[in-house]
Amino acid sequence: MAQKVAVLMRKAPYGSVYTAEGLRSIMGIGVFELDISVIFVDDGVYALVKGQNPAALDMKPLGDSFPMLSEFGVTRFYVHEPSLRERGLTPADLVMEAELLDDEGVARALKESGVILPF
Amino acid sequence: MKIGVLILEGPYQHEAADTAYHFIKAALARGHQISGVFLYTDGVNNANGYIKPPGERNIAQRFSELAGQGIDVIACTACARFRGFRPDMLAENVKLGGLGALAEYIREADRFVTFGD
Amino acid sequence: MLYMVNKSPLMYGSLKSALRIAQAGDPILLYEDGVYAAAQGAASEGLIREALQRHPVYVLQADVEARGLSRLVEGVQTVDYAGFVELVEQHHVVPWL
Numbered sequence: 554m555a556q557k558v559a560v561l562m563r564k565a566p567y568g569s570v571y572t573a574e575g576l577r578s579i580m581g582i583g584v585f586e587l588d589i590s591v592i593f594v595d596d597g598v599y600a601l602v603k604g605q606n607p608a609a610l611d612m613k614p615l616g617d618s619f620p621m622l623s624e625f626g627v628t629r630f631y632v633h634e635p636s637l638r639e640r641g642l643t644p645a646d647l648v649m650e651a652e653l654l655d656d657e658g659v660a661r662a663l664k665e666s667g668v669i670l671p672f
Numbered sequence: 673m674k675i676g677v678l679i680l681e682g683p684y685q686h687e688a689a690d691t692a693y694h695f696i697k698a699a700l701a702r703g704h705q706i707s708g709v710f711l712y713t714d715g716v717n718n719a720n721g722y723i724k725p726p727g728e729r730n731i732a733q734r735f736s737e738l739a740g741q742g743i744d745v746i747a748c749t750a751c752a753r754f755r756g757f758r759p760d761m762l763a764e765n766v767k768l769g770g771l772g773a774l775a776e777y778i779r780e781a782d783r784f785v786t787f788g789d
Numbered sequence: 790m791l792y793m794v795n796k797s798p799l800m801y802g803s804l805k806s807a808l809r810i811a812q813a814g815d816p817i818l819l820y821e822d823g824v825y826a827a828a829q830g831a832a833s834e835g836l837i838r839e840a841l842q843r844h845p846v847y848v849l850q851a852d853v854e855a856r857g858l859s860r861l862v863e864g865v866q867t868v869d870y871a872g873f874v875e876l877v878e879q880h881h882v883v884p885w886l
Contacts, residue, residue, distance in 0.1 A: 556779050563806075563886065571680075574713050577750075581771025587778060595806050635809075660812045663883055664790055668784040670678065671886040673878060680886075687795075687821045687852075694851065698870035699877075783877050786884045 555588040559666035562597035566615045567607055572600045575672030576618055583625030590629035591619070592662055593651070597672075598636050601647040620649040633659050675699050676707040676781035678774065680788030682717035683731035689718045692787040693734045696743075708744035708777035709735065711766075715788075716747040716755060721763035732763040739765030746773045791880035795821035798833040805836065807885040813843045816876060818868075820849035827853075829860035837862045849873060 560579055566572035583589055593601060605616045619630070630651035637643065637653075644653065654662060663669055677696060681688035696706055711718055723732040739745040746769035747762070759768055778784055792811045798804040804819075804826050811817060817840060819826050826833045827848045840846055841864045848861065850869045861867070868876065 558778060561883070563803075570713055574680075578712070578771060578774070582775040582778065585772055585775035585779070587775055594810070595802070633810075656809050657812070659810050660790070660815075663810070664812075664881070667881045668676075668778050668781070669786070669881070669883045670784075671786055671788065671884045675877065691795075691821060691849075694870045695873060698874045702871060702874050702878075704874070704878075783882060785877060785882050786886070788884070788886045 555586050556668060557588045557590070557666040558582070558668045558670060559663055560589060560591045561663070561669050561671045562591065562593045562600055563595045564672060565596035565599045566605070567610065567612060571672040572597075572615055573613070575670070576615060578670065578672070579622055579627060580625050583622070583627055589627045590631065590662060590666060591622070591627065592631045592633070592659060593636070594633040594659060595636050598632055598640060598642065601632070601649065601651070602642065603646055603648050616648045631659065631662050673782040674705045674707045674780055676777035676784040677709045678784070678786040679709065679711050679715040679718060680713050680786065682714035683723065684725070685714070686789055688787040688789065689715070689731050693731070695785065695787070696738060706738075706743045707780040708746065708773060709738065710774040710777055711735075711745070711747040712774070713748075713751055714755070716751045716757055719745070719747040719763050719766040720757065720761055722761055723763075736763035736765055744773070744777070790815050790883050791818055791876050792816070793818045793820060793882060793884045794823040794826070795886065797822045797825040798836060799825070799831065803885050804833070808836070808840050811844060816845045816847060816880060818847045818849065818873065818876060820852050820873070824848045824852045824856060824858060827861045827865045828858050829862050834862055837865065841865070847872070847876065
């Protein structure tokens with residue numbers, strides 16, 4: 554059975570490299586028989602917000618890349634609902650549908666994986 | 673047990689590479705194997721063989737020594753390119769490699785620990 | 790799961806956030822700047838006392854000593870790097886970076 558990996562996204566995009574590298578690492582390791590889920594908690598939920606346009610920063614937009622991860626076999630996306638709410642966001646503000654989890658749900662998703670890659 | 677390690681920060685700027693090193697040494701002392709150490713993002717700078725800190729701990733040398741003991745220490749090729757880190761700058765025994773190496777360390781490991789900011 | 794926190798709780802929300810997710814019984818390891826959370830008399834003391842009701846809380850000795858923290862909140866346990874490894878033997882790891 555493929556090793557389960559949870560990529561835990563807690564940081565906001567653009568201000569630092571972590572969201573971009575988290576994304577790149579998923580694409581990089583996703584082709585090597587790992588069962589990957591992506592969990593967005595705290596400022597990590599900002600990575601999924603619609604309407605990102607870093608053109609003036611001459612950076613690549615990140616949000617729209619997450620739905621495309623299905624091409625790498627990654628289909629389990631979880632969003633910590635309280636983190637979303639605390640930022641004045643709703644699921645309609647996100648670029649993709651993701652399963653909403655409460656605190657315990659996030660703990661369970663992490664526990665199911667064993668290997669956690671934090672970005 | 674087999675333990676895999678990922679390092680996301682460079683030397684001196686952050687304690688991550690220090691903590692990772694002391695953790696790895698302690699894990700080896702307790703009889704564990706290290707499935708590999710993957711240096712990612714600024715972490716690749718821990719593999720710079722030109723690091724010569726006057727009168728201070730040499731972080732690159734630490735990882736070079738671990739690699740010399742047969743532990744796989746690999747710095748991300750793409751991250752190295754992003755940072756102008758040339759292959760000839762690598763500390764002895766450390767190699768460049770792709771994310772496939774990280775995937776392998778994860779697959780082989782019973783535990784996986786990431787050190788970063 | 791071993792939740793690892795490496796930020797000062799007076800500068801960052803990561804300890805609070807980790808404690809919100811961690812389930813009762815999950816050990817918490819404070820290391821690097823995370824050890825400041827265990828300082829007796831700091832504004833974070835209440836948070837740690839609350840955490841101790843639900844979790845074993847550990848601080849990494851080398852980081853405590855480096856920072857000159859002599860008085861730790863009662864109930865917080867000290868581990869050296871070998872103790873850190875022992876925790877990793879017993880639990881999968883969640884680095885709450």
